[in-house]
Amino acid sequence: MLARLSIRDIVLIERLDIDFASGLSVLTGETGAGKSILLDALSLALGARGDASLVRHGVNQGQVTAVFDVPGNHPARSILADNAIEDDGDIILRRVQTADGRTRVFVNDQPSSVTLMRDIGRALVEIHGQHDDRALVDAAAHRELLDSFGGHVGEARAVAAAWRQWRTAEQELSRHRARVEAAAREADYLRAAVAELIKLDPQPGEESELAEIRASMMRVEKIASEIQDAQDVLSGPSSPLPQIASLLRRLQRKSAEAPGLLDEVVKSLDEALISLDAAQSGVEAAMRASEYDPQKLEKAEERLFALRAASRKHSVQVDDLAQLRDTMSADLADLDAGEEKLGILEKQAATLRDAYDRLAAHLSELRQTAAIALRKAVMSELPALKLERADFIVELATEADNRLEEGIDQVEFWVRTNPGTRAGPMMKVASGGELSRFLLALKVALADRGSAPTLVFDEIDTGVGGAVADAIGQRLARLAGSVQVLSVTHAPQVAARAHTHYLISKSGNSDRVATDIAEMDRPARQEEIARMLAGATITEEARAAAERLLRENTAS
Numbered sequence: 001m002l003a004r005l006s007i008r009d010i011v012l013i014e015r016l017d018i019d020f021a022s023g024l025s026v027l028t029g030e031t032g033a034g035k036s037i038l039l040d041a042l043s044l045a046l047g048a049r050g051d052a053s054l055v056r057h058g059v060n061q062g063q064v065t066a067v068f069d070v071p072g073n074h075p076a077r078s079i080l081a082d083n084a085i086e087d088d089g090d091i092i093l094r095r096v097q098t099a100d101g102r103t104r105v106f107v108n109d110q111p112s113s114v115t116l117m118r119d120i121g122r123a124l125v126e127i128h129g130q131h132d133d134r135a136l137v138d139a140a141a142h143r144e145l146l147d148s149f150g151g152h153v154g155e156a157r158a159v160a161a162a163w164r165q166w167r168t169a170e171q172e173l174s175r176h177r178a179r180v181e182a183a184a185r186e187a188d189y190l191r192a193a194v195a196e197l198i199k200l201d202p203q204p205g206e207e208s209e210l211a212e213i214r215a216s217m218m219r220v221e222k223i224a225s226e227i228q229d230a231q232d233v234l235s236g237p238s239s240p241l242p243q244i245a246s247l248l249r250r251l252q253r254k255s256a257e258a259p260g261l262l263d264e265v266v267k268s269l270d271e272a273l274i275s276l277d278a279a280q281s282g283v284e285a286a287m288r289a290s291e292y293d294p295q296k297l298e299k300a301e302e303r304l305f306a307l308r309a310a311s312r313k314h315s316v317q318v319d320d321l322a323q324l325r326d327t328m329s330a331d332l333a334d335l336d337a338g339e340e341k342l343g344i345l346e347k348q349a350a351t352l353r354d355a356y357d358r359l360a361a362h363l364s365e366l367r368q369t370a371a372i373a374l375r376k377a378v379m380s381e382l383p384a385l386k387l388e389r390a391d392f393i394v395e396l397a398t399e400a401d402n403r404l405e406e407g408i409d410q411v412e413f414w415v416r417t418n419p420g421t422r423a424g425p426m427m428k429v430a431s432g433g434e435l436s437r438f439l440l441a442l443k444v445a446l447a448d449r450g451s452a453p454t455l456v457f458d459e460i461d462t463g464v465g466g467a468v469a470d471a472i473g474q475r476l477a478r479l480a481g482s483v484q485v486l487s488v489t490h491a492p493q494v495a496a497r498a499h500t501h502y503l504i505s506k507s508g509n510s511d512r513v514a515t516d517i518a519e520m521d522r523p524a525r526q527e528e529i530a531r532m533l534a535g536a537t538i539t540e541e542a543r544a545a546a547e548r549l550l551r552e553n554t555a556s
Contacts, residue, residue: 001484002042002125002454003069003090009062010044010054010097011037012506012515024480026495027488027517028528029504034515035488038504039127039458042066045093046125047118050103061098068093068124070453076123085110091124093117126451128439129458139425143367143411146394148449149377150370152363156407159359163405166352173345180338183331190328190335193314197325202307207318210304217297227286234280241280244273357400360408364398367409371396374445381441384471386464387434391416392441393423413442436460437472444475447482454484461491469493473553492532496549501525526550 007016012034029035044050045066055062068091070076080087085107094106095117105112107120147156183190233239248269255262311318371394378392393414400408415430415438416423423429430438440460443451461472469491477497479485489495501520508514520528526546527538534542 001069002066002486004065004067005038005042005045006065006067007038007041007062008064009056009059010041010064011056011062012513013037013041014056014514016515016517018502018517020484020486021500022480022484023499024477024485024487024497025500025502026498027486027502027504028490028495028532030506032506034506035504036458037515038517039456039488042125042456043127044095044097045117046121046127047093047105047114050095050097050101050114052097052099052101054097055099059099061096063094063096065092065094067091068454070124074123074453076120079116079120079123080108083107083112083116085112085116091120093120122452124452125454125456127456127458128436128443128460139412142394142413143406143409145446145449146367146370146374146396146411149374149446150366151449152366152370155359155363155366159356159363159407160405162352162356162359163403166349166356166403169345169349169352173342173349176338176345177342179331180335180342183335183338187332187335190332194325194328194332197310197321197328200306200310200321202310202318202321202325204319204322207304207307210300210307213300214297214304217300227283230283230286234276234283239280241273241276244269244276248273353403356403360403361400363407364409367396367407367411371411377445378438378441381444381475382437384467384474385437385441386468386471387417387437387441389418390434390438391419391423392438395423433460433463436462437464437468440472440475443479447479451483454486455479457485457487457489459488459490461489461494465491466493470553473497490532492529492546492549493553495525495529495532496546496553501528503528522550 001022002020004020005016005018007013009015027035027038040048040054041064044054045064068076070091076091077087080091087108092106092108094109096104096106098104103114105114105117107117144156147153234241248266251262251266251269255266307318307321310321314321314324316324375392375394382388382390382392393416395410395412395414397410398408399410402408413426414423415426415434417430417434421429426435426438436457437460440457443455457476461469464472470493472491473494473496476485476487476494480499487494487498495501502517503520503524504515504517506513506515526543529546529549530538530542533545
């Protein structure tokens with residue numbers, strides 16, 4: 001319920017803090033005292049459109065804070081959780097409106113959006129007035145209200161779940177059908193491409209490997225002739241090694257005849273022979289290592305060029321050719337096995353559609369029954385509200401082929417205000433006063449089913465009096481047994497039934513006027529109700545009538 005409303009610098013309200021109680025609370029006061037300003041301020045805290053004109057003249061900004069005390073399982077708390085808003089107690093909605101038109105929103109003291117504030121506000125408060133379109137006159141909510149009244153919200157959720165399962169199956173079927181049709185259009189191309197890639201058999205990393213082999217063999221080709229020349233010099237017919245070896249042997253034999261004379265020469269020739277022999281071995285090793293095979297180079301180049309040609313043809317990297325082959329093969333598999341899988345998916349979708357149809361048909365039957373009962377309940381309230389010649393109709397249109405998440409029914413509340421006139425949607429057919437009474441009758445019939453925890457009725461008793469006003473008061477008091485009810489009223493019969501009575505007054509001079517609100521005790525209530533009965537001049541008879549109303553009607 002709405003526990004507290006704090007207003008700062010909104011229109012005529014400079015500073016106002018109101019603590020609200022459960023049950024029925026009424027707000028009364030003379031015309032122009034500021035009752036509508038109070039509701040405008042509350043609406044601002046519930047996410048209504050901001051306006052710079054709401055800021056009190058002479059200040060930079062106004063502010064409204066609404067504090068709600070609701071159970072832990074209330075839907076508003078789910079909204080908070082879904083939006084990562086801290087929630088450990090009261091729900092606090094705060095709206096700051098600046099004089100330059102800007103607005104700031106806080107939910108539980110966390111900066112938020114007007115959209116989120118509006119969603120939470122709708123879950124917490126319903127405002128009903130002669131020209132209000134935020135509550136029961138919204139046709140989009142009528143189906144949900146009918147389900148709440150009939151007690152088949154569970155069946156409605158089951159229908160919604162079945163619809164989602166069926167739609168998921170239909171979407172999968174649609175995607176598969178599109179793949180099969182696309183594959184069929186490209187079947188010849190796919191088969192040729194897959195055959196080509198299977199024959200080519202590309203391997204990841206193969207391009208880099210072939211490119212390195214090719215580069216290496218081309219480098220070998222460039223130095224092969226120089227290695228061969230070295231081989232010819234060191235090992236060919238003109239090799240100096242045999243001559244040096246022969247010379248070394250002759251000098252070694254002669255060195256004995258002249259000791260010390262040829263020792264250095266023999267040593268140098270021996271070292272030279274060893275070095276040349278090592279060089280010869282190295283050249284032979286290089287020859288073996290650099291054997292150049294033109295056929296091997298040709299094969300590597302052919303393979304590399306074939307891979308790169310396929311890459312250009314299919315507009316993918318060479319390393320992605322293997323994945324492309326697998327994807328195309330899968331597409332062909334879809335094509336080849338497509339009809340079989342398509343049939344399976346079609347059967348699954350049909351099965352889920354049939355399950356939805358059964359649940360939706362059953363829900364539709366429940367709604368038909370609930371529609372009759374709701375009409376009867378509302379009609380029973382109309383005579384006392386001076387709508388005895390009116391008719392309330394639950395317009396329920398069922399179309400089995402129009403499968404929606406909400407079911408197969410379109411629901412809208414219609415009225416006929418007089419016999420012989422055309423029935424139509426409440427908002428279009430009923431006048432302001434009639435609409436308010438229709439809405440009150442409907443809320444009484446719905447009781448605490450499908451209702452926000454706080455209901456606000458804005459002058460729904462305008463233009464009525466006597467027995468009708470008393471009937472409105474009775475119904476507001478009945479509603480207050482299950483939800484918190486706030487009513488702005490001009491009817492003493494309604495005011496007398498309140499648990500809590502607030503007086504809205506205006507004070508000040510020609511330069512500065514302010515609106516105030518105060519909870520009244522029993523004597524003050526009697527005086528205010530007497531004023532409502534008598535007008536400007538309060539008579540003793542009016543006071544006596546006020547006392548009688550309070551004694552007879554004050555809610556216990």
